[in-house]
Amino acid sequence: MHKGGNMSKKVTNKSRRNFMKTGLTGIAGLSMLPVVSRANHEKTPESKPKKAPSILRTLGKTGLRLPIVSMGVMNADNPKLVEAALDAGITHLDTAHGYQRGRNEEMIGKVIKNRPRDSYVLGTKIYENRNRKTGLFPKDAKSDTFIEKFETSLKRLGVEQVDILYIHSIAQKEALLFEPYLTAMQKLKAQGKTRFIGVSTHVNEPDIINAATDSQQYDVVLTAYNFRQPHRLEIKKAIARAAKAGLGVVAMKTQAGVYWDQERQQPINMRAALKWVLNDTNVHTTIPGFTTFDQMNLDISVMRDIALTEEEKNDLRLGQKISSSGLYCPQCRKCTSQCPHHLEIPTMMRSYMYAYGYKNLEQARETLISTGTRRLPCQDCSSCSVHCTMGFDIQKRMLDIHRIKDIPEEFLV
Numbered sequence: 001m002h003k004g005g006n007m008s009k010k011v012t013n014k015s016r017r018n019f020m021k022t023g024l025t026g027i028a029g030l031s032m033l034p035v036v037s038r039a040n041h042e043k044t045p046e047s048k049p050k051k052a053p054s055i056l057r058t059l060g061k062t063g064l065r066l067p068i069v070s071m072g073v074m075n076a077d078n079p080k081l082v083e084a085a086l087d088a089g090i091t092h093l094d095t096a097h098g099y100q101r102g103r104n105e106e107m108i109g110k111v112i113k114n115r116p117r118d119s120y121v122l123g124t125k126i127y128e129n130r131n132r133k134t135g136l137f138p139k140d141a142k143s144d145t146f147i148e149k150f151e152t153s154l155k156r157l158g159v160e161q162v163d164i165l166y167i168h169s170i171a172q173k174e175a176l177l178f179e180p181y182l183t184a185m186q187k188l189k190a191q192g193k194t195r196f197i198g199v200s201t202h203v204n205e206p207d208i209i210n211a212a213t214d215s216q217q218y219d220v221v222l223t224a225y226n227f228r229q230p231h232r233l234e235i236k237k238a239i240a241r242a243a244k245a246g247l248g249v250v251a252m253k254t255q256a257g258v259y260w261d262q263e264r265q266q267p268i269n270m271r272a273a274l275k276w277v278l279n280d281t282n283v284h285t286t287i288p289g290f291t292t293f294d295q296m297n298l299d300i301s302v303m304r305d306i307a308l309t310e311e312e313k314n315d316l317r318l319g320q321k322i323s324s325s326g327l328y329c330p331q332c333r334k335c336t337s338q339c340p341h342h343l344e345i346p347t348m349m350r351s352y353m354y355a356y357g358y359k360n361l362e363q364a365r366e367t368l369i370s371t372g373t374r375r376l377p378c379q380d381c382s383s384c385s386v387h388c389t390m391g392f393d394i395q396k397r398m399l400d401i402h403r404i405k406d407i408p409e410e411f412l413v
Protein backbone atom coordinates (compact mmCIF):
# COMPACT_ATOMS: atom_id res chain seq x y z
CA MET A 1 0.00 0.00 0.00
CA HIS A 2 1.32 3.40 -1.01
CA LYS A 3 4.71 2.06 -1.99
CA GLY A 4 6.35 4.76 -3.94
CA GLY A 5 8.18 5.50 -7.13
CA ASN A 6 5.52 6.08 -9.75
CA MET A 7 4.57 9.40 -11.22
CA SER A 8 1.22 9.79 -9.49
CA LYS A 9 2.80 9.27 -6.09
CA LYS A 10 5.40 11.89 -6.88
CA VAL A 11 2.65 14.31 -7.80
CA THR A 12 0.68 13.35 -4.71
CA ASN A 13 3.50 13.93 -2.32
CA LYS A 14 4.49 17.13 -4.05
CA SER A 15 0.97 18.51 -3.81
CA ARG A 16 0.65 17.64 -0.15
CA ARG A 17 4.06 19.03 0.58
CA ASN A 18 3.39 22.21 -1.29
CA PHE A 19 0.23 22.81 0.67
CA MET A 20 2.01 22.46 3.96
CA LYS A 21 5.15 24.30 2.87
CA THR A 22 3.42 27.29 1.46
CA GLY A 23 1.12 27.63 4.43
CA LEU A 24 1.06 30.95 6.17
CA THR A 25 2.27 29.21 9.28
CA GLY A 26 5.79 28.99 7.92
CA ILE A 27 6.10 25.25 8.06
CA ALA A 28 9.55 24.13 7.16
CA GLY A 29 10.51 21.29 4.93
CA LEU A 30 10.05 17.60 4.52
CA SER A 31 10.31 16.74 8.17
CA MET A 32 6.82 18.19 8.43
CA LEU A 33 5.27 15.77 5.94
CA PRO A 34 1.73 14.83 6.85
CA VAL A 35 1.48 11.87 9.17
CA VAL A 36 -0.93 9.96 6.94
CA SER A 37 1.80 9.60 4.40
CA ARG A 38 4.05 7.09 2.74
CA ALA A 39 6.64 7.47 5.46
CA ASN A 40 4.31 5.82 7.92
CA HIS A 41 3.57 2.87 5.72
CA GLU A 42 7.22 2.09 5.55
CA LYS A 43 7.65 2.09 9.29
CA THR A 44 7.43 -1.13 11.23
CA PRO A 45 7.55 -1.46 14.98
CA GLU A 46 11.08 -2.08 16.13
CA SER A 47 9.83 -4.06 19.03
CA LYS A 48 6.26 -4.77 19.93
CA PRO A 49 5.42 -3.55 23.39
CA LYS A 50 4.67 -6.35 25.81
CA LYS A 51 1.13 -6.73 26.96
CA ALA A 52 0.91 -4.96 30.26
CA PRO A 53 -1.82 -4.88 32.86
CA SER A 54 -3.97 -1.94 31.99
CA ILE A 55 -6.49 0.07 33.94
CA LEU A 56 -9.98 -1.02 32.97
CA ARG A 57 -13.22 0.88 33.42
CA THR A 58 -16.80 -0.15 32.72
CA LEU A 59 -18.51 1.74 29.93
CA GLY A 60 -21.60 2.61 31.94
CA LYS A 61 -24.65 0.41 31.58
CA THR A 62 -23.23 -1.30 28.50
CA GLY A 63 -21.19 -3.36 30.94
CA LEU A 64 -18.27 -3.39 28.49
CA ARG A 65 -14.96 -3.51 30.35
CA LEU A 66 -12.48 -1.44 28.38
CA PRO A 67 -8.89 -0.33 28.84
CA ILE A 68 -8.90 3.39 29.51
CA VAL A 69 -6.98 3.95 26.27
CA SER A 70 -8.70 2.94 23.04
CA MET A 71 -7.77 3.82 19.45
CA GLY A 72 -9.37 6.59 17.45
CA VAL A 73 -8.56 5.24 14.01
CA MET A 74 -9.60 8.35 12.07
CA ASN A 75 -6.13 9.60 11.15
CA ALA A 76 -4.46 6.22 10.71
CA ASP A 77 -4.24 4.33 7.46
CA ASN A 78 -1.57 1.82 8.35
CA PRO A 79 -3.08 -1.60 9.15
CA LYS A 80 0.14 -2.60 10.91
CA LEU A 81 -0.46 0.15 13.43
CA VAL A 82 -3.98 -1.10 14.19
CA GLU A 83 -2.67 -4.66 14.47
CA ALA A 84 0.07 -3.52 16.84
CA ALA A 85 -2.46 -1.61 18.96
CA LEU A 86 -4.66 -4.69 19.31
CA ASP A 87 -1.63 -6.86 20.09
CA ALA A 88 -0.53 -4.36 22.73
CA GLY A 89 -3.79 -4.55 24.67
CA ILE A 90 -6.07 -1.98 23.09
CA THR A 91 -9.46 -3.58 22.51
CA HIS A 92 -11.72 -0.77 21.37
CA LEU A 93 -11.46 0.72 17.87
CA ASP A 94 -13.38 3.85 16.97
CA THR A 95 -14.08 4.73 13.35
CA ALA A 96 -16.83 6.34 11.26
CA HIS A 97 -18.65 5.66 8.02
CA GLY A 98 -17.13 8.77 6.47
CA TYR A 99 -13.50 8.48 7.54
CA GLN A 100 -11.21 8.31 4.51
CA ARG A 101 -14.34 7.80 2.41
CA GLY A 102 -14.84 4.33 3.78
CA ARG A 103 -11.26 3.12 3.53
CA ASN A 104 -10.84 3.45 7.29
CA GLU A 105 -13.59 0.92 7.97
CA GLU A 106 -12.28 -1.34 5.17
CA MET A 107 -8.79 -1.29 6.68
CA ILE A 108 -10.15 -2.20 10.10
CA GLY A 109 -12.20 -4.97 8.47
CA LYS A 110 -9.04 -6.53 7.08
CA VAL A 111 -7.21 -6.26 10.40
CA ILE A 112 -9.96 -7.89 12.47
CA LYS A 113 -10.85 -10.52 9.90
CA ASN A 114 -9.02 -13.36 11.59
CA ARG A 115 -9.42 -12.24 15.16
CA PRO A 116 -12.08 -13.64 17.52
CA ARG A 117 -15.11 -11.35 17.54
CA ASP A 118 -15.05 -11.09 21.33
CA SER A 119 -11.45 -9.86 21.33
CA TYR A 120 -12.31 -6.34 20.16
CA VAL A 121 -15.02 -3.72 20.51
CA LEU A 122 -16.08 -1.72 17.45
CA GLY A 123 -17.66 1.70 17.38
CA THR A 124 -18.68 3.49 14.20
CA LYS A 125 -20.58 6.68 13.45
CA ILE A 126 -23.03 7.87 10.84
CA TYR A 127 -23.09 11.52 9.82
CA GLU A 128 -26.19 12.89 8.13
CA ASN A 129 -26.41 16.25 6.41
CA ARG A 130 -28.01 19.05 8.32
CA ASN A 131 -28.59 22.77 8.05
CA ARG A 132 -25.16 24.29 8.55
CA LYS A 133 -26.41 27.32 10.39
CA THR A 134 -28.98 25.71 12.70
CA GLY A 135 -27.37 22.28 13.08
CA LEU A 136 -30.81 20.71 12.54
CA PHE A 137 -31.72 17.90 10.17
CA PRO A 138 -34.17 18.69 7.34
CA LYS A 139 -37.72 18.04 8.55
CA ASP A 140 -38.42 15.69 5.65
CA ALA A 141 -35.26 13.61 6.17
CA LYS A 142 -35.91 9.88 6.11
CA SER A 143 -34.10 7.08 7.88
CA ASP A 144 -33.33 5.18 4.63
CA THR A 145 -29.96 6.81 3.97
CA PHE A 146 -28.94 6.41 7.60
CA ILE A 147 -29.70 2.67 7.48
CA GLU A 148 -28.05 2.24 4.07
CA LYS A 149 -24.87 3.90 5.31
CA PHE A 150 -24.82 1.68 8.36
CA GLU A 151 -25.34 -1.50 6.32
CA THR A 152 -22.41 -0.42 4.13
CA SER A 153 -20.31 0.08 7.25
CA LEU A 154 -21.10 -3.44 8.43
CA LYS A 155 -19.98 -4.82 5.06
CA ARG A 156 -16.77 -2.82 5.05
CA LEU A 157 -15.97 -3.95 8.58
CA GLY A 158 -16.89 -7.53 7.71
CA VAL A 159 -19.02 -8.02 10.81
CA GLU A 160 -22.69 -8.69 11.46
CA GLN A 161 -22.79 -6.45 14.49
CA VAL A 162 -20.93 -3.43 15.83
CA ASP A 163 -20.80 -2.70 19.52
CA ILE A 164 -21.60 1.01 19.40
CA LEU A 165 -23.37 2.93 16.65
CA TYR A 166 -23.22 6.68 17.08
CA ILE A 167 -25.13 9.45 15.44
CA HIS A 168 -22.22 11.68 14.54
CA SER A 169 -21.33 15.23 15.44
CA ILE A 170 -24.49 16.51 17.09
CA ALA A 171 -24.54 20.18 18.03
CA GLN A 172 -28.21 20.80 18.86
CA LYS A 173 -30.45 19.07 21.39
CA GLU A 174 -33.26 18.82 18.85
CA ALA A 175 -31.01 16.90 16.46
CA LEU A 176 -30.25 14.40 19.20
CA LEU A 177 -33.92 13.47 19.39
CA PHE A 178 -34.66 13.69 15.65
CA GLU A 179 -37.21 10.94 15.34
CA PRO A 180 -36.28 9.27 12.00
CA TYR A 181 -32.66 8.68 13.00
CA LEU A 182 -33.35 7.80 16.61
CA THR A 183 -35.97 5.26 15.52
CA ALA A 184 -33.55 3.86 12.93
CA MET A 185 -30.86 3.39 15.57
CA GLN A 186 -33.27 1.73 17.95
CA LYS A 187 -34.46 -0.57 15.18
CA LEU A 188 -30.87 -1.55 14.34
CA LYS A 189 -30.27 -2.24 18.00
CA ALA A 190 -33.42 -4.39 18.23
CA GLN A 191 -32.24 -6.30 15.14
CA GLY A 192 -28.93 -7.01 16.85
CA LYS A 193 -26.90 -5.08 14.27
CA THR A 194 -25.54 -2.86 17.00
CA ARG A 195 -25.36 -3.69 20.67
CA PHE A 196 -25.55 -0.10 21.86
CA ILE A 197 -26.34 3.35 20.51
CA GLY A 198 -24.63 6.61 21.22
CA VAL A 199 -24.15 10.23 20.24
CA SER A 200 -20.92 12.05 19.40
CA THR A 201 -20.42 15.76 19.93
CA HIS A 202 -17.67 18.34 19.68
CA VAL A 203 -19.79 21.47 19.70
CA ASN A 204 -21.99 22.64 22.56
CA GLU A 205 -20.96 19.49 24.42
CA PRO A 206 -22.48 20.14 27.88
CA ASP A 207 -25.95 20.69 26.40
CA ILE A 208 -25.73 17.63 24.20
CA ILE A 209 -24.46 15.38 26.99
CA ASN A 210 -27.17 16.62 29.36
CA ALA A 211 -29.83 16.13 26.69
CA ALA A 212 -28.60 12.59 26.02
CA THR A 213 -28.79 11.88 29.74
CA ASP A 214 -32.28 13.32 30.07
CA SER A 215 -33.57 11.52 27.00
CA GLN A 216 -32.79 8.07 28.44
CA GLN A 217 -32.51 6.88 24.84
CA TYR A 218 -28.75 6.50 24.51
CA ASP A 219 -26.19 4.13 25.99
CA VAL A 220 -22.97 6.06 25.27
CA VAL A 221 -21.78 9.62 24.75
CA LEU A 222 -18.59 10.39 22.85
CA THR A 223 -17.44 13.91 23.59
CA ALA A 224 -14.54 16.25 22.97
CA TYR A 225 -12.78 16.77 26.30
CA ASN A 226 -9.37 18.21 27.02
CA PHE A 227 -7.48 20.50 29.36
CA ARG A 228 -7.51 23.46 26.93
CA GLN A 229 -11.27 23.82 26.53
CA PRO A 230 -12.48 27.07 28.08
CA HIS A 231 -15.72 25.27 29.04
CA ARG A 232 -14.08 22.09 30.37
CA LEU A 233 -15.65 22.49 33.82
CA GLU A 234 -19.12 22.50 32.29
CA ILE A 235 -18.24 19.39 30.32
CA LYS A 236 -16.90 17.78 33.48
CA LYS A 237 -20.21 18.39 35.25
CA ALA A 238 -22.24 17.04 32.34
CA ILE A 239 -20.02 13.95 32.14
CA ALA A 240 -20.45 13.31 35.87
CA ARG A 241 -24.20 13.52 35.49
CA ALA A 242 -24.17 11.21 32.46
CA ALA A 243 -21.98 8.62 34.18
CA LYS A 244 -24.18 8.71 37.26
CA ALA A 245 -27.20 8.02 35.07
CA GLY A 246 -25.42 4.97 33.61
CA LEU A 247 -24.22 6.31 30.27
CA GLY A 248 -20.87 5.15 29.00
CA VAL A 249 -18.51 8.13 28.51
CA VAL A 250 -15.84 8.12 25.80
CA ALA A 251 -13.53 11.13 25.37
CA MET A 252 -12.02 12.36 22.08
CA LYS A 253 -9.92 15.37 21.06
CA THR A 254 -7.82 14.62 24.12
CA GLN A 255 -4.70 15.93 22.35
CA ALA A 256 -6.03 19.50 22.39
CA GLY A 257 -4.70 20.43 18.97
CA VAL A 258 -1.30 18.72 19.34
CA TYR A 259 0.77 21.95 19.39
CA TRP A 260 0.80 24.99 21.64
CA ASP A 261 1.84 27.24 18.80
CA GLN A 262 0.71 27.60 15.24
CA GLU A 263 4.29 27.29 14.00
CA ARG A 264 4.27 23.73 15.40
CA GLN A 265 7.50 24.21 17.27
CA GLN A 266 6.13 23.48 20.74
CA PRO A 267 4.24 20.20 20.97
CA ILE A 268 1.80 19.66 23.80
CA ASN A 269 2.85 16.91 26.20
CA MET A 270 0.52 14.21 24.89
CA ARG A 271 0.99 11.84 27.78
CA ALA A 272 0.14 14.59 30.25
CA ALA A 273 -2.89 15.70 28.20
CA LEU A 274 -4.24 12.15 28.09
CA LYS A 275 -3.62 11.64 31.79
CA TRP A 276 -5.47 14.88 32.52
CA VAL A 277 -8.61 13.51 30.84
CA LEU A 278 -8.32 10.10 32.49
CA ASN A 279 -7.93 11.59 35.94
CA ASP A 280 -11.62 12.28 35.59
CA THR A 281 -12.89 8.84 36.56
CA ASN A 282 -16.24 9.53 34.92
CA VAL A 283 -14.43 9.14 31.60
CA HIS A 284 -14.49 5.43 30.91
CA THR A 285 -12.18 5.35 27.92
CA THR A 286 -10.42 7.70 25.50
CA ILE A 287 -9.77 7.47 21.76
CA PRO A 288 -6.50 9.28 21.05
CA GLY A 289 -5.80 9.33 17.33
CA PHE A 290 -2.23 8.09 17.26
CA THR A 291 -0.70 7.58 13.84
CA THR A 292 2.82 6.38 14.60
CA PHE A 293 4.22 3.54 16.66
CA ASP A 294 5.97 5.97 18.97
CA GLN A 295 2.72 7.81 19.67
CA MET A 296 0.98 4.47 20.21
CA ASN A 297 3.54 3.35 22.77
CA LEU A 298 3.28 6.68 24.55
CA ASP A 299 -0.52 6.46 24.75
CA ILE A 300 -0.40 2.83 25.82
CA SER A 301 1.95 3.73 28.66
CA VAL A 302 -0.88 5.88 30.06
CA MET A 303 -3.08 2.80 30.14
CA ARG A 304 -1.06 1.59 33.13
CA ASP A 305 -0.32 4.86 34.89
CA ILE A 306 -2.43 8.00 34.99
CA ALA A 307 -0.64 9.79 37.82
CA LEU A 308 0.51 13.21 36.64
CA THR A 309 4.10 13.95 37.58
CA GLU A 310 5.10 17.46 38.67
CA GLU A 311 6.88 17.89 35.35
CA GLU A 312 3.74 16.90 33.45
CA LYS A 313 1.62 19.29 35.49
CA ASN A 314 4.06 22.05 34.60
CA ASP A 315 3.89 21.06 30.95
CA LEU A 316 0.12 21.44 31.01
CA ARG A 317 0.59 24.97 32.31
CA LEU A 318 2.99 25.87 29.53
CA GLY A 319 0.23 27.51 27.51
CA GLN A 320 -0.03 30.30 30.05
CA LYS A 321 3.49 31.35 29.09
CA ILE A 322 3.03 31.11 25.35
CA SER A 323 1.39 33.99 23.59
CA SER A 324 0.57 31.92 20.51
CA SER A 325 -2.89 30.45 20.29
CA GLY A 326 -2.09 26.98 18.98
CA LEU A 327 -4.38 24.92 16.81
CA TYR A 328 -7.25 23.76 18.98
CA CYS A 329 -10.60 25.45 18.35
CA PRO A 330 -13.03 24.58 21.14
CA GLN A 331 -15.98 25.24 18.78
CA CYS A 332 -17.48 27.91 21.02
CA ARG A 333 -19.08 29.45 17.89
CA LYS A 334 -18.71 33.00 19.19
CA CYS A 335 -17.20 33.94 15.84
CA THR A 336 -20.03 33.15 13.45
CA SER A 337 -22.27 36.08 14.39
CA GLN A 338 -19.31 38.49 14.23
CA CYS A 339 -18.63 37.73 10.59
CA PRO A 340 -20.93 39.71 8.26
CA HIS A 341 -21.03 36.66 5.97
CA HIS A 342 -21.79 34.27 8.84
CA LEU A 343 -19.08 31.96 7.59
CA GLU A 344 -18.81 28.53 9.16
CA ILE A 345 -15.56 29.54 10.88
CA PRO A 346 -15.56 26.84 13.63
CA THR A 347 -15.69 24.04 11.06
CA MET A 348 -12.96 25.71 9.01
CA MET A 349 -10.79 25.98 12.13
CA ARG A 350 -11.38 22.26 12.74
CA SER A 351 -10.22 21.65 9.19
CA TYR A 352 -7.15 23.80 9.93
CA MET A 353 -6.35 21.66 12.98
CA TYR A 354 -6.73 18.44 10.97
CA ALA A 355 -4.28 19.80 8.38
CA TYR A 356 -1.63 21.36 10.60
CA GLY A 357 -2.09 19.43 13.87
CA TYR A 358 -3.06 15.91 12.84
CA LYS A 359 -1.56 16.34 9.36
CA ASN A 360 -4.57 14.56 7.89
CA LEU A 361 -5.10 16.58 4.72
CA GLU A 362 -7.85 14.34 3.40
CA GLN A 363 -9.97 14.81 6.52
CA ALA A 364 -9.13 18.53 6.45
CA ARG A 365 -10.38 18.80 2.88
CA GLU A 366 -13.58 16.87 3.56
CA THR A 367 -14.30 18.96 6.63
CA LEU A 368 -13.73 22.16 4.69
CA ILE A 369 -15.93 21.07 1.79
CA SER A 370 -18.73 20.16 4.23
CA THR A 371 -19.12 23.90 4.94
CA GLY A 372 -20.30 24.45 1.37
CA THR A 373 -18.26 27.66 1.05
CA ARG A 374 -17.15 27.89 -2.57
CA ARG A 375 -15.79 31.41 -2.70
CA LEU A 376 -14.24 32.82 0.42
CA PRO A 377 -15.13 36.49 0.97
CA CYS A 378 -12.22 36.96 3.41
CA GLN A 379 -9.96 38.23 0.65
CA ASP A 380 -12.30 41.21 0.19
CA CYS A 381 -12.24 42.25 3.84
CA SER A 382 -9.72 44.97 4.58
CA SER A 383 -9.67 43.69 8.16
CA CYS A 384 -11.46 40.85 9.92
CA SER A 385 -14.21 41.81 12.37
CA VAL A 386 -13.98 38.51 14.25
CA HIS A 387 -12.38 38.39 17.69
CA CYS A 388 -11.71 34.74 18.36
CA THR A 389 -11.89 33.33 21.90
CA MET A 390 -8.55 31.60 21.35
CA GLY A 391 -6.96 34.63 19.70
CA PHE A 392 -6.66 33.06 16.26
CA ASP A 393 -5.94 35.32 13.31
CA ILE A 394 -9.12 34.18 11.62
CA GLN A 395 -8.66 35.89 8.25
CA LYS A 396 -5.16 34.51 7.85
CA ARG A 397 -6.19 30.98 8.76
CA MET A 398 -9.30 31.06 6.60
CA LEU A 399 -7.36 32.13 3.52
CA ASP A 400 -4.72 29.52 4.24
CA ILE A 401 -6.95 26.49 4.80
CA HIS A 402 -9.34 27.35 1.99
CA ARG A 403 -6.60 26.55 -0.52
CA ILE A 404 -6.98 22.86 0.28
CA LYS A 405 -10.25 22.64 -1.61
CA ASP A 406 -8.33 23.19 -4.87
CA ILE A 407 -6.07 20.19 -4.37
CA PRO A 408 -7.58 17.20 -6.19
CA GLU A 409 -8.81 14.60 -3.76
CA GLU A 410 -6.65 11.81 -5.22
CA PHE A 411 -3.52 13.80 -4.42
CA LEU A 412 -4.34 13.78 -0.74
CA VAL A 413 -4.89 10.03 -0.37
Ligand code: SF4
Pocket residue numbers: 329330331332333334335336345346349387388389390391392
Ligand atom coordinates in the same frame (compact mmCIF):
# COMPACT_ATOMS: atom_id res chain seq x y z
S1 SF4 B 1 -14.37 32.02 18.28
FE1 SF4 B 1 -12.39 31.05 17.85
S2 SF4 B 1 -12.35 29.34 19.30
FE2 SF4 B 1 -14.50 29.96 19.18
S3 SF4 B 1 -15.37 28.68 17.53
FE3 SF4 B 1 -14.70 30.58 16.58
S4 SF4 B 1 -12.64 30.09 15.82
FE4 SF4 B 1 -13.14 28.54 17.35
Ligand code: SF4
Pocket residue numbers: 338339340341342343345377378379381383384385386394395398
Ligand atom coordinates in the same frame (compact mmCIF):
# COMPACT_ATOMS: atom_id res chain seq x y z
S1 SF4 C 1 -12.16 38.19 6.99
FE1 SF4 C 1 -13.49 36.45 6.62
S2 SF4 C 1 -14.08 35.75 8.65
FE2 SF4 C 1 -13.29 37.82 8.89
S3 SF4 C 1 -15.10 39.12 8.75
FE3 SF4 C 1 -14.23 38.99 6.68
S4 SF4 C 1 -15.36 37.29 5.73
FE4 SF4 C 1 -15.70 37.12 7.95
